[in-house]
Amino acid sequence: MQRIILVGKPNSGKSLLFNQLTGLRQKVANFPGVTVELKSGQFDEFELIDFPGTYSLNSLSRDEQIAIEKLNIAVHDEHTSMVVCVLDATRLERSLVFGLQAQRLAEENGKSVVFVLNMIDEVQKHGFEIDVDGLQQALGAPVFALSAKKLIGVAEFKKALPALVKQGKTSHHDIPEAREKVIERARNISKQYGIQADVVLKSQNRIDRFLLHNVLGGVAFLAVMFLLFQSIFTWATPLMDGVEWCITEFAHWLTALIGPGMISDFLNDAVFGGVGAFLVFVPQIMVLTFIIGLLEDSGYLARAALICHKPLSYFGLSGRSFIPYLSGFACAIPGIMAARTIESPRKRLITMMTIPLMSCSARLPVYALLVAVLIPEDATLFGIFDFRGAAFFGLYLFGIIVALIVSLLLNRFTRNQSDEMDMPFILELPSYRVPHWKPLFHRVLNSGKYFIRRAAPVIFIISLCLWVLGYFPQGAGLQGSFLGQIGHIIEPIFEPMGLDWRYGVAIIMSFLAREVFVGALGTLFGMAGADDNIAGLAANIQADGLTLGAGLGLLLFYVVALQCVATVATLRAETGKGSIAWGLMAAYGVLAYIIAVVTFQLVS
Amino acid sequence: MTLWDLQANQIAHVQNFHNALSTTVANRLEEMGFCQGQPIVCLRRSPLKGPLVVQLGDCVYSLEQTIAEQIHLTAA
Numbered sequence A: 001m002q003r004i005i006l007v008g009k010p011n012s013g014k015s016l017l018f019n020q021l022t023g024l025r026q027k028v029a030n031f032p033g034v035t036v037e038l039k040s041g042q043f044d045e046f047e048l049i050d051f052p053g054t055y056s057l058n059s060l061s062r063d064e065q066i067a068i069e070k071l072n073i074a075v076h077d078e079h080t081s082m083v084v085c086v087l088d089a090t091r092l093e094r095s096l097v098f099g100l101q102a103q104r105l106a107e108e109n110g111k112s113v114v115f116v117l118n119m120i121d122e123v124q125k126h127g128f129e130i131d132v133d134g135l136q137q138a139l140g141a142p143v144f145a146l147s148a149k150k151l152i153g154v155a156e157f158k159k160a161l162p163a164l165v166k167q168g169k170t171s172h173h174d175i176p177e178a179r180e181k182v183i184e185r186a187r188n189i190s191k192q193y194g195i196q197a198d199v200v201l202k203s204q205n206r207i208d209r210f211l212l213h214n215v216l217g218g219v220a221f222l223a224v225m226f227l228l229f230q231s232i233f234t235w236a237t238p239l240m241d242g243v244e245w246c247i248t249e250f251a252h253w254l255t256a257l258i259g260p261g262m263i264s265d266f267l268n269d270a271v272f273g274g275v276g277a278f279l280v281f282v283p284q285i286m287v288l289t290f291i292i293g294l295l296e297d298s299g300y301l302a303r304a305a306l307i308c309h310k311p312l313s314y315f316g317l318s319g320r321s322f323i324p325y326l327s328g329f330a331c332a333i334p335g336i337m338a339a340r341t342i343e344s345p346r347k348r349l350i351t352m353m354t355i356p357l358m359s360c361s362a363r364l365p366v367y368a369l370l371v372a373v374l375i376p377e378d379a380t381l382f383g384i385f386d387f388r389g390a391a392f393f394g395l396y397l398f399g400i401i402v403a404l405i406v407s408l409l410l411n412r413f414t415r416n417q418s419d420e421m422d423m424p425f426i427l428e429l430p431s432y433r434v435p436h437w438k439p440l441f442h443r444v445l446n447s448g449k450y451f452i453r454r455a456a457p458v459i460f461i462i463s464l465c466l467w468v469l470g471y472f473p474q475g476a477g478l479q480g481s482f483l484g485q486i487g488h489i490i491e492p493i494f495e496p497m498g499l500d501w502r503y504g505v506a507i508i509m510s511f512l513a514r515e516v517f518v519g520a521l522g523t524l525f526g527m528a529g530a531d532d533n534i535a536g537l538a539a540n541i542q543a544d545g546l547t548l549g550a551g552l553g554l555l556l557f558y559v560v561a562l563q564c565v566a567t568v569a570t571l572r573a574e575t576g577k578g579s580i581a582w583g584l585m586a587a588y589g590v591l592a593y594i595i596a597v598v599t600f601q602l603v604s
Numbered sequence B: 001m002t003l004w005d006l007q008a009n010q011i012a013h014v015q016n017f018h019n020a021l022s023t024t025v026a027n028r029l030e031e032m033g034f035c036q037g038q039p040i041v042c043l044r045r046s047p048l049k050g051p052l053v054v055q056l057g058d059c060v061y062s063l064e065q066t067i068a069e070q071i072h073l074t075a076a
């Protein structure tokens, strides 16, 4: 199959064009440890590959380097027939710097080149016209003026492209090799054919006067973040409940069909209980991806990064670390995925390594249970604040503080060996635009798929192991099972935390997903359905005599410990290094343990 | 003066880069439009020495202090 490659500067509308040209079926290839993502789809009889947007063929970071290497290989490949280069008509000069470099690369490899002059609707809106024929002459390659959004000229482009691909070499122009010459030519061409930059930038600057305003901009920022936070919990909850309901119903139906026995127990507990517990997070991840995609495509994400950059830079983080952190309060996994937008690889790594300290929603049931055990319902703080609410706030805050301290330390620790290639903070502020649903839709779908593909295998294995250990010897119950026996053996480990073996077993089981802690503890306290009766279980634990120090230590343990194999799997995929992921799990485990032990010893 | 000294609404022209700036970053800056003689306008300064916002050619960029200090300007 002949192949067409799509390239262009970031924000040139490349993703949207890709989605307009290809159908619903898309494949996404990720590469471990880097943010490089290649999308491919079918256009006509051709395979269309979307390369990441770049400003230049001269790389600045390792991610860019890999993306450019892949591009070089792809252009060289014999199956590749054409390079389609997307230009932003409102920013002709900047898009041409990369455009000319790409044209040169294609010509060197004997491939044809076609330019797409996108955003032509905005050019028209501002009352300009572009001399497409003249531009075609100047570039020595076909130019299609179109709007991927308003669908102006897209049909014509689709019709003309197949013939051009088959015709072979379309471009014949000697692009200078020297960088300065390329920049100069881009400037000259855009001076002659481009539109006046001021006019386009004026409307964007007007909005920025409000959204970046020292006071109003801050208020707007808080409002947007509040909305994002709310959406994770309020919009995602019905969807999560829906998924849970489906899984439960399906489990009931299937187990009724099979009849009681070991297979049914296995399906119920290991498959539906274990894997199902993690599928519940898929809607939340998708809602979060949707909101972040909305922010990115509208242009606000860059402004948000600008606003947070200074305060976060004190901790060695980037302004772009903020959204990943915020996402981490829902679930660390989309947060770690959102860290891809961070420009500096080092800051990206530090951000990814500290996101698991944000109190994710899987920790909520654990907090709810333990806070209910430790603090009476009507207790108040200074007579005005609800004590339980304040305790929740304190736990979230504790996580954030630990994350910032760890970032600070990691930053100190790695500064010496920081590579020269580290990206400085230079951010283009794109025009504000209304996002289009198509790229967003695929993005949301892909986030769900990516999460399942990354996490499902490891979740399943852990779930299987825990089930075998907890189920056998048959009929002994969780107390008498291998897991219970292991709990008794390792009880000395939990003793300094002031906890007995039952908590140990529940902690081990929560490596599947933290909220499993509640159900497991319920089983060990002889209560079925503890998930839905937190107050009842809390009363049970209180009666059993959990001390304040041990309870508090356990809470702080849950804030810090990285007890989530799905997160570890994602960290491994995104950093490309298993050692970082598992090392982090061990390090946070030890830190959490020390904090818990010290708390218990101090309070008791 | 350097780009970091540019006040809001002030216009200047790009001159050159500080010697300490690595060539890869300098080259990228040129590709982004930071070429000698190009007019540059400061649109906004952020409080607490946060990143500044400039308009250069057909783009609006935000730069932090460490990089803005490496770019020399000639006053218009």
Ligand SMILES: Nc1nc2c(ncn2[C@@H]2O[C@H](COP(=O)(O)OP(=O)(O)O)[C@@H](O)[C@H]2O)c(=O)[nH]1
Pocket (backbone or CB within 6 Å): A008, A009, A010, A011, A012, A013, A014, A015, A016, A017, A053, A118, A119, A120, A121, A122, A146, A147, A148, A149, A150, A297, A298, A433, A434, A435, A436, A439
């Ligand atoms: N007005 C207008 N907006 C567009 C056009 N093409 C894309 N956009 C919008 O520009 C923004 C950036 O586009 P995107 O496809 O994400 O750019 P990419 O970074 O090159 O992939 C999105 O909000 C798009 O909806 C167009 O032809 N006209």
